[in-house]
Amino acid sequence: MSAAPAHARPGRRYSTRSDSTPALGPRLRAIRLRHGVGLRELARRLDLSPSAISRIETGKNQPSIRTLCAFASELQVTVDEVLFDRAGAPETSPAASSSVPGLALQRAEGSRAIRLESGVQWRRLMLWSDDDVEFIETTYEPGDASSPPDDLVQHAGHELVHVLTGRLHAVVGVDAFDLRPGDSLTFPSSTPHRLTNEGDETVRALWVVSGRRGAREAGER
Numbered sequence: 001m002s003a004a005p006a007h008a009r010p011g012r013r014y015s016t017r018s019d020s021t022p023a024l025g026p027r028l029r030a031i032r033l034r035h036g037v038g039l040r041e042l043a044r045r046l047d048l049s050p051s052a053i054s055r056i057e058t059g060k061n062q063p064s065i066r067t068l069c070a071f072a073s074e075l076q077v078t079v080d081e082v083l084f085d086r087a088g089a090p091e092t093s094p095a096a097s098s099s100v101p102g103l104a105l106q107r108a109e110g111s112r113a114i115r116l117e118s119g120v121q122w123r124r125l126m127l128w129s130d131d132d133v134e135f136i137e138t139t140y141e142p143g144d145a146s147s148p149p150d151d152l153v154q155h156a157g158h159e160l161v162h163v164l165t166g167r168l169h170a171v172v173g174v175d176a177f178d179l180r181p182g183d184s185l186t187f188p189s190s191t192p193h194r195l196t197n198e199g200d201e202t203v204r205a206l207w208v209v210s211g212r213r214g215a216r217e218a219g220e221r
Helices: 024-034 039-046 050-057 065-074 079-084 214-220
Strands: 112-116 121-124 133-140 158-165 168-172 175-179 184-188 193-196 203-210
Touching (some): 024 050, 039 050, 039 065, 065 079, 168 184
Antiparallel strands (some): 121 133, 133 203, 158 184, 168 193
């Protein structure tokens, strides 16, 4: 079915703002340098000017969600790693003494969240960044959207979303879906997509993004 235009809040900027994590710009620069990619080369790959990349890395400007996803895809990292940084070993918890390798417990009060300028909040549901999967809870207040109407997002990987509360409007390619509590949707992340809350109730949804890095590496091989 065809998608109807979604209504974004007037004057709303679609970039990132973090109240609970270190500055995003320096972390983006550190990731770029760690991968040995020059500023001009990254600007060429992302179809941005070197000055635009510089302003983002120095914190003068914030990247759009589309730029953020493109950055992660080009440098083969997850958006989770970019937003929240790669955490070290889990802190001591009741599960830390478990004999099960890889078992970790994250209490609700210990989770980390970042709120985007669009209003959408992303909360990481894992103790550390994982190379293969991102597990996130998103909150969309009425009027919130993942990107402007004319700037759909696409990147490597595959997405799964499960709606907990409210109604989430999803545009994937030329198809549109109104997801209600209990509904789930899966789609390739390479298909341009946009999520909006066009209702009056807060939307909470669980997201799993797999293969954001691996899909790119497989394509290169």
